[in-house]
Every structure is written in C-alpha cells, then in structure tokens.
Amino acid sequence: MVSFINKLASSSFKVFFFTLLLVSSFHVFGSVSSSPARQKEADALLKWKASLDNQSQSFLSSWDGNETCNWTGIICGKSSRVSQLNLSSSGLKGTLHGFSFSSLPELTVLDLSYNYLSGTIPSGVCNLSRLTYLDLSSNYLSGNIPFEIGKLSSVSELYLFENILTGSIPPSIGNLTNLFPLLLFDNKISGSMPKEIGMLGSLTELSLSNNNLTGEIPASIGNLTNLLVLYLYANKLSGSIPQQIGTLKSLNKLDLSDNNLVGSLPPSIGNLTNLSLLSLFNNTISGSIPKEIGMLSSVEVLHLFNNSLTGEIPASIGNLTKVYYLYLGDNNIHGSIPQEVGRMRSLTDLYLSDANLSGSIPASIGDLKNLIYLHLFFNALSGFIPSSIGNLTNLVELVLDRNNLEGSIPQEFGKLQSLVDLRLFSNSLSGFIPKEMNNLTSLKNIQLSDNYLIGHLPQKVCLGGVLEYFIASNNYFTGPIPKSLKNCTSLHRVRLDHNQLTGNVSEDFGIYPNLIYLDLSYNKLIGELSSKWGQCHKLTSLRISNNNITGEIPSELGKASHLQACDLSSNHLTGGIPKELGELKLLFNLMLNDNHLSGSIPPEIGMLSGLVSLNLAANNLTGSIPKRLSQCEKFLELNLSVNRLSGGIPFQVGSLSFLQVLDISHNLLTGKIPEQVGNLKSLEKLNLSHNMLFGFIPSTFDDMLSLTSVDLSHNQLEGPLPDNKAFREASFEAFRNNKGLCGNITGLEACSSNLNHNVDHKKNSKIVIAIVIPILCTILLVFVVFTILSSSQRRERKTDNTPRMIVSSNLFAICNYDGKVMYENIVEATEEFDSKYCIGVGGYGSVYKAQLSNGQMVAVKKLHSLLEGGVTDQKAFNSEIQTLTEIRHRNIVKLHGFCSHPRHSILVYEFLEGGSLEKILRTDEQAMEFDWIKRVNVVKGIANAVSYMHHDCSPPIVHRDISSKNILLDSDCEAHVADFGAARLKKPDSSNWTSFEGTLGYTAPELAYTMQVNEKCDVFSFGVVTLETLMGRHPGNLISFLSSSFSSLSPSRTVNSESTIMNQFHTITLSQLLDSSSYTS
Secondary structure: OHHHHHHHHHHHHHHHHHHHHHHHHHHHHHHHHHHHHHHHHHHHHHHHHHHOOHHHHHHOOOOOOOOHHHOOOEEEOOOOOEEEEEOOOOOOEEEOOOOOHHHOOOOOEEEOOOOEEEEEOOHHHHHOOOOOEEEOOOOEEEEEOOHHHHHOOOOOEEEOOOOEEEOOOOHHHHHOOOOOEEEOOOOOOEEEOOHHHHHOOOOOEEEOOOOEEEOEOOHHHHHOOOOOEEEOOOOOOEOEOOHHHHHOOOOOEEEOOOOOOEOEOOHHHHHOOOOOEEEOOOOOOEOEOOHHHHHOOOOOEEEOOOOOOEOOOOHHHHHOOOOOEEEOOOOOOOOOOOHHHHHOOOOOEEEOOOOOOEEOOOHHHHHOOOOOEEEOOOOEEEEEOOHHHHHOOOOOEEEOOOOEEEEOOOHHHHHOOOOOEEEOOOOEEEEEOOHHHHHOOOOOEEEOOOOEEEEOOOOOOOOOOOOOEEEOOOOEEEEOOOHHHOOOOOOOEEEOOOOEEOOEHHHHOOOOOOOOEEEOOOOOOEOEOOHHHHHOOOOOEEEOOOOOOEOEOOHHHHHOOOOOEEEOOOOOOEOOOOHHHHHOOOOOEEEOOOOOOEEEOOHHHHHOOOOOEEEOOOOEEEOOOOHHHHHOOOOOEEEOOOOOOEEOOOHHHHHOOOOOEEEOOOOEEEEOOOHHHHHOOOOOEEEOOOOEEEEEOOHHHHHOOOOOEEEOOOOEEEEEOOOOHHHHHOOHHHOOOOOEEEOOOOOOEOOOHHHHHHHHHHHHHHHHHHHHHHHHHHHHHHHHHHHHHHHHHHHHHHOOOOOEEEEOOHHHHOOOOOHHHHHHHHHHHOOOOOHHHEEEEOOOEEEEEEEOOOOOEEEEEEEOOOOOOOOOOHHHHHHHHHHHHHOOOOOEOOEEEEEEOOOOEEEEEEOOOOOEHHHHHHOHHHHHHOOHHHHHHHHHHHHHHHHHHHHHOOOOOOOOOOOHHHEEEOOOOOEEEOOOOHHHHHOOOOOOOOOOOOOOOOOOOOHHHHOOOOHHHHHHHHHHHHHHHHHOOOOHHHHHHHHHHHHOOOHHHHHHHHHHHHHHHHOOOHHHHHHOOOOOO
16 A cells, blocks of 8 residues: 555656656746847837937936836836837927837827927837837827828727827728727827728727817718717818717717808707807807707807807707807897806806897896806997896996996996906996995906096095006096095006096006006196106106196106106196207107297107107297207107297208108297298198298299198298199289289289290299209219220220119218129128028029128129020110119118129128018017007008009019018018019019019909019008018918908998998097096007
8 A cells, every 4th residue: 555655656756756847947938039029128128219319318217128017117017028018297308209109019009298309209119019008298200100000900098189280181991990099189180080080980089189180070071979978179171060970868068169061969969968168259159149058958068159159049049058158159149148048057257248239137147156257348238237147246247338228337246346448338327426436445456438437536546556458538527526536555547537537646656667648638636746746657648638727747757767758738738848848768759738838849859769659739939940840750740839949940841751740830930931841742731821931932842742732921022823733723812912922723814934044944944954064964973884894894804793783872982883793792791602601592592691801781682594595685684773773662672782793692781780670570589579550660661662662663663572571670660571572573664564474462463364574562561561561470360251241242232331341440449449448448
C-alpha cells in the first residue's frame, strides 16, 4: 500500500512538473513574441516626443526606456500594450506628423486636448480600428478633417472643437454609427452639412456652431431621435427650419441662432416638449409665432428676437410657466402684449422691445414677481403705466422709452429698491415726479427726457452716491438743481437742458472726476461759472447756453484737457476771452456768442487745430481779426459778426479751404476784400455787410460755385457784381448802401461801358501778362527740352540701361534730376528691394520704405510689369506722369516722380508714418484710440480728395480702387488717398476705361453688368469706406441687407418700403451720436 502511494506520488509529481514546464515555456514564448511589439510602441512614442519642443519633452521626462506602462499619460491593457494615451492640458507644442499611429494598434483612448498642437490631423489616426474615444479639441490644428475618419467605426466620442479646421465635413462621418457626442464647434469648417449625419442614430449631442457652414439644414436630421443637444448657431446656414425637426422629441436644447434662416417656424416645433432652450435669434425667420409654441411646457429660455416675425404674440405663450428668459424684440409683431404673460411666473428677463407692439401694458405684468429686466422700449404702447409694476421689487432695469405712454409716473415706483436703470424718455408722460422716487438709492441711470413732466426734480436723486446718467431734458421742470448732485462724483452724463430750472450754478455743482457731458442750456440759471469745471478732466462737452450766467469765463477752464464742445452762448458773461482756451487741443466747437465779452480775440485761439465751429458774434470784441485763425484749417463755420472789430480782412482767411459759413458782418472792418477769399471753394454763406469795406469785389468770386447766400450791403464797394449764381440770384437788399455796385439786379444800376472798359482794361492787362510770360517761358522751355532730348537720344544709342526719370519736387532737385543717381540711391537704400523693407503689396505693385542719402524718407512702389510689351504712346505716358507729379492736394499722397529701368519701374511717393486705414481698423489697440473725431476727419479727408479728383482735375480722374488699404494716415491721423492715378499709368494711351481694377467689396455692383467705370464708381467705394470707418469693420453684411431689401420690392411698394428701410437708418441722428448717452443711442 505504501509502495502504491509512493508510486502515485512520484507519478503526480512528474505530471505537475511537466505541466509547470509547459506553462513556463508558453510564457517565455509569449514574452519573446510580444517584446518586439512593445518595443515598437516605445520607439514610436519616443520618436514623437523628440519632435516636440524642449518644454514638452521636459514634461515627458518619464518617457524613457521601453517600459511604456510606467510613462506619464499612458495606461496599458492586460497584454501590457498601450491602450490609453491621455496627455490633456500638458502644454505640449508641436505637430502630430511624427506620430506613428500604426504602431499603437491596441489604442482605445486618445486624448491630446487643451494643448498647443498645430499642423493637420494625419490620416493615420483613422487606422486605429479599436479607438473608442478621440479628443483633439482646444489646439491649433488646421486643414481638413481626414476623409478616412469614417474608418473609426468603434469610436463613440469625437471631440475636435476649438481648432482652426477648414474644409467640409466628410460624408464618411455617417459611418460612425456608435457616436453619441460629435463636437466640431469653434473652427472654420465650411460647406454644407452632409445628409449622412442623419445616419448617426446613436447621436445625443451635435455641436457644429461657430463655423462657416452654408446650405440648408438636411431633412435627415429628423432621424436623430436620440438627440438631446443640437447647436448649429453662428454659421451661414440658409433655407427654412425643416419640419422633420419636430421628430426629435428627446431634444433638450436647440440653438440655430445667428444664421441666414428664412421661412416660418414649423408648427411641429410644438412636439419638442422636453425642450429647455429654444434659440433662433438673428435670422430672417418670418410668419407668425405658431400657437403650438405654448406646448413647450419645459422650455426655460426662448430667444426669437431680431427676426422678421409678424402677427400677434399668441395667448398660448402664457403656458410657458418655466420660462425665465423671453426675448421677442426686434421683430414686426403687431397687436398688444397678451394678458396671459402674467402667468409666466418664472420670468426674470422680458424683452419685447422694437417689436411694433401697441395697446396698453397689461396690469398682469405686475404678477411677475421674479422679473429683473423689463424692456418694452421702441414700440407704440399707449395708455398709463400700470401701478402694479411697483410689485416687481426685484426689478433692476425698467426700460419703457420711445412709446406713447401717458399719465403720471406711478408713486409705486418708490418700492423698486433694486432699480438701477430707469428709462422713460420720449413718451407723453405728465405730472409731477413722485417724491417716493427719492427712495431709489441704487439708481445709476435715470432718463426722463422728452416728456411733459412738471414740478421739481427729485432732490435726493443721488442719495445712494452711484448715479451716473441723469437725463431730464425737454420737459417743464422748475425749481432748483437737486442738492444731492453737488457731491455726486459718480456722474458721467447730465442733461437738464430745455426746462425752466432756477438756482445758482456757482453753488450747485462740485468737482466731477468722471463727468463726460453736461448740458444745462435753456433754463433760468444764475451765478458765475466756477473754476472747478477745469478740474473735470474727462469733460468733453460743456453746454450752459441761454441762461442768465454772469461774470467772467474762468481761465482754469483751459485745464479741462478733454473738452471738445463748449457752448456758453446767450448769457451775460463779461470780461475777455481767456487765452488759456487755446490749450484745449481737442476742442472742435466753441460758442461764446450773445454775451458781453470785450477785449480782443486772443491769437491763441489759432492753436485749436481741430476747431470746426467758432461763434463769437454779438459781443463787444475789439481789435483786429487774428491772422492765426487761418491755422484752424478744419473750420466749417466762422462767425465774428456784431462786434467792434477793426482793421482789414486778413488775406490768410483764404486758406480755410473747408469753410462753409463766414459771417463777419456788423463790425468796423476797412480795406479791400482780399482776392484770396475767392479761394474758399466750399463756402456756402458769406456775410460781410455793415462794415466799411471799399474797392471792387474780386474777380476770384466768379469761381465760388458752392456759394448760395451772400450779403455785402452797407459798405463802400463799387464796380460790377461777380458772374456767380449766388450773386445773380441775390436780392437788392444784399447789395444796398454801397458806393457804386452795378449789375443785373433789380435796384442796382447797370454797369456803364466806361466802367466795363476800365475793368476790362485791368483784366486785359492781367491777361496779357498771364499769356505773354508763359509763352516766352514755353519757347525757352521747348529749346531746353529739345537740347536735352537731343543729347539723351545720343546717349540712348550708346546704352539702354540708363533709367528714365520724370520728377517734380524739391526732393529730386537735391539729386539734380539725375535719374540714374536717384535710381541707384533707391536700390541701395532698399538693398535691391529686399523684403524686409516691404511695407505693403497692392494691385499695382509692392511698396518699400526707403531712406535716401539726404535723410529724406520716401515710399517706393515697384510696379508689377508696368512696361511689359511697351507703352504704345510714350508721349502720352510721359504726359500722364508729368500731370500726376504736378497734382498737389493735402489729402492725396504726393507723387514725387517716376523712374523706368529695364530691371524695375518705380514710383516715388511721400512717406506717411500712420499706416493704412485698413490696418488701423483691424488692430484692436489702434482701433480703440481711433476715436469718433478722428474717424469723421478721415472721412472728410477722403471726401475732399475724391471731390478734387472729380471736379478740380481736367479731365476728371477716376481712381477706380478707393478702399481702406489705399487710405494712408499721417501722424495727425489726416487721411491721404494713395495709388492716385495708378490706373491711368497702367494704360495712359488707352481710352478703354472698362477694365476692372478695383478691390472686391468696394466696387459698385452695377460695374458687373455695365462695365462702365466713371466717377460714380468712386463715390460708391467712398461710401463703403465711410461705413467701414464708422463701423470699424467692412460693411458687407449691411450692404447685402440693403441690396436684398431693395431687390425684393415690387414696383408698387418701392417708395414706401424704401422709406421704411431708410427710416431705420435715420433713427439715430447726428446729434444723438454726439449728445446722447450710451443708454439712449
């Protein structure tokens, strides 16, 4: 028995030993067979690591050797193969091109999100057949989504958002049937949505927002019955919302806003009963709001604003008891606000502004106890403001302006303790402001202007010390300025003008460090101007006209360095005009007329280079008109009338080329009218009456074509009237009481032949001089030119490499007009036109910055093959160059000269350090500093240049490429039109002006079918640049809107519809742009 047991034990041990040996051999064999694959994985990962930047490699310092399972971000599977790679938010910088994805066949998770990876997505990543999770979001990846993406049939989560991906979504994406989130938002993907997206039956979240997708939303979207979130906002999708969207009954969030969708809201949208967010704003959806909207019982956010919705707000909207955001404004809805709105007890934000609503505000609105924002402005609402609004104790903003509301302000408003913003302006409200309004200590903005309110202003309006905007103009308020304003340092903007307020301005105001705008005009205020106004360093506008202010203008006012408009007119001010006002460098409007000011006009006023309007009329000013006023080159209006100014009219006034109104009547001026006054080509109104001027009216007045009104009466003038429309159409009253004026005006004597003979003799003498001297000069010039041409032709026989130079300026005189020297100087300065000197590339050539040997900085344009094929008419070409170099205008870039060489043809211009308008508008920091005044001045400068080209050049010159890139600015932000005449240089001998030379987005649309280039094309381009300057971006969308609006009009509706469209643009007037607060504009 023992022997049997021993034998059995011995046999069992052998079997065990054999089994152990067999298992060990399999293990050894398995280890040997898997080792090369693991080594291959390690090598692939280390190779990719080496392609990253040093900092990234430092982060991956654990990636060493071949034990990949111990490396940062790596998880291995049971076979010790890499199955997950997660390096999210690791600061990696590099590309994926060095990543051998084929070496990681076991990979199931790849997460490289929130890094700095760039380059394209390699198609190799699509060979990872076991991949279930792919996240490359929040990087800088570019290029297309690989077409092979459809091979990732196992992937269930795909995140490629927040990159720079372009191209279209590949249709093969429909193969990813296991996908439940597909997030591609915040890229630059274009093209249409592939209908194959409808094959992703498992999809729960689809976000393609903030891309450049076009086309219609495919009807196949209705197949995604498991979809919870659909975000397609901020694209360029068109067409209507598909009816099939109503099949997505699980949908919780639907956002199609900021697209070009049209058509009506499908009633099937009422099937989406699980919807919590419905956002369709900023489209062109039309038709009425379907009553089925009331079936969205779960909706919390409903955004339908800024569409073209019509009809009435359905009463069923009251069923949306969970809604807290309701935005229906900026539509064409009509009818009244339904009473049922009061059932929407969860509402916090109710925006029904600019929706064409009428009727009264329902009292039930007072039941919305959670309401924080109530915006009903810009409608046609009428009736009384319901007192039940006083129940809305959580209200922060109450905006009811621009309606037809009447009656008084409810005293219940005093209960709105949380109210920050109250806007009731432009209604028909009347009565007193309830004293309970003094309780609103949280108010920052109160606007009551343009009503019929009476009584006193609330004395404690700034009791809380946070008031910023107090606008109560154009009412019938009486009594004193509120006492709480004196120490209200938070004030930004105050408008109390056009009332009947009393009080002493010396005592009622303090120092306001944040005050920007103050208007107290047209009241009954007394007292003297405080020197403290000079300590309001942010003040841009000070208007206290038409009051009973006395005393002198404080010299400290010159310290209000940001002041742009100062109107102290129609008061009882005395003393002199302080010379310190000349320190207000930003001042563009100074109105001191109708006071009792004395002394002379300080010459320092001439230092106000930005001054547009100066009115010192109806004072007791003496002395002469300062010559330095001519330095105010931007003058549009100059009124010095009804004073006691003496001396002559300074001839320098003729340099004010933008002047439109000149009134120096009712003074003691003597002497002749300077002929330079005739240079005022923009002048519309001229009044020199009631002075002691004598002599003839200068013949230069014949050319004042803009003049519409003239008055030279009560002087000692004689001789014939100018041959000018304004003079021909003026009445006798404009010329009465002179020494001997004559002309074809009823009441004036006809000019005698002797007088005509004398005048003609003087004119003929001038004509003889003007003709003979140029003829003699011309003969001499022809002789010199002939000599030069003869010698140059002899030189051309010897060599063809001498540059041809046409020049006109002192700059080239330095080089003795030597074309070769100038050419070599420029080549040396730009190092053979090295790219580092290139400052721009245009349609006609590249522009280089060059500093010449004399230190002068110039801009050199190297033309694109200007002379290829030769110029058929060299004489015409030279003549054109000569003409362009002689053109001088302050708003046109000066062309110094042209040089033609077999290697290069160049134009030499003045250099402007400010850069192009396009660059300034596209650079955020520069655009922020590019304020309203500068923008308006730029537009004026461009207008002057275009006017000069079209009206002062003979023949008129069409620029053909006016765009923001061709507007250059100097250090003072003065606009200069560049590439002036470049189109003419290209084909000077051609009469065909139908070729396209412009910049897309700036050319007139009719050019596409008329092919006729004329001045109107420049005017259209000027309009585009003007809008771009004011808007800060190219107005392409606005132009498209206008084009589509007008093109859709039937002939019978054109006039009314055009009127409606234009009224939208006329809503904001210039005075509102300059005077109204940001809350009202």
